[in-house]
Amino acid sequence: MEKLNDIIFYSIEKSIKAYRQFAQKNISKAGIEITIDQWLVLKTIEEDNSISQKDIAHKTFKDVASITRIIELLVQKGYLSRNLKSEDRRRFDLTLTNEGNVIIEKMQPYIQINRSQALKNITNEEIMNLQSTLLKIISNIN
């Protein structure tokens, strides 16, 4: 009978968990006070500041409920400002504050280092194959 360890989904889970812990540890060690998830949401807003919370959720593979709460924390921390949109009062204008921009800048080198360390000695071809197989899995279950 197959053991849990043999299952590919365990490797996928293990790799992403290990990467998250590794990345978060490096960020915290650098004295940057933000979680990877908060950064991810902030970065998504930076890339498109007219995006809706629903679309942020979709883009980050999170739930809209989680996005509401993460945005709340980002506002509390002073990285983000949030105001009702006049055109559609169900939605919000989300804008990075100066501090928000600063922290995105500050994170950049760590993100790079984390990624390159995690992918050390792995060829482009391997990455492309990895990506392609993962996309197959994703499309199989949608």
Add this chain to the structure above:
Amino acid sequence: MEKLNDIIFYSIEKSIKAYRQFAQKNISKAGIEITIDQWLVLKTIEEDNSISQKDIAHKTFKDVASITRIIELLVQKGYLSRNLKSEDRRRFDLTLTNEGNVIIEKMQPYIQINRSQALKNITNEEIMNLQSTLLKIISNIN
């Protein structure tokens, strides 16, 4: 500048999240009242009923604190019994109840179906490559 979407870690995260949602939905739809995480812990105990909570945590890539809480829920639900070990009173004897065994049995076909649907049209070679690249990533960050 690279967009979030291009990053391989997003595909890894997306695939595992999609798989978990897909699997959980199928289980719930079948009227089985257990979470994937609870099942995972129960299955781990079934495979080795002398395992410590610390080792369950290690094996499932979870935190010992989470294991404590998940075990509590499994006991509450009547799937697991927990008694102090006489040899080492810091530890517990964890044993599946009849109901626990029944639910593991009941889950089995769904687990199989979920896995085979997710891996449909993906060759063994691809899976092996996926596994091997993921293991490289894991070892790079440990």
Add this chain to the structure above:
DNA sequence: TTTATTTAATTGACATATCAATTATATTTG
């Protein structure tokens, strides 16, 4: 053997995930 150290598990605090219900607003339809 008493004390110090290590180990296993728990607990508290906070962040995030998920689902269902709710609120507020916008859009569609009769």
Add this chain to the structure above:
DNA sequence: CAAATATAATTGATATGTCAATTAAATAAA
């Protein structure tokens, strides 16, 4: 236009993840 429907976001409840502090027991060291 008024009523019905759809959409965006929030909120509550429960589960899990993570870290730090704590408790209880076992083991090692003085």
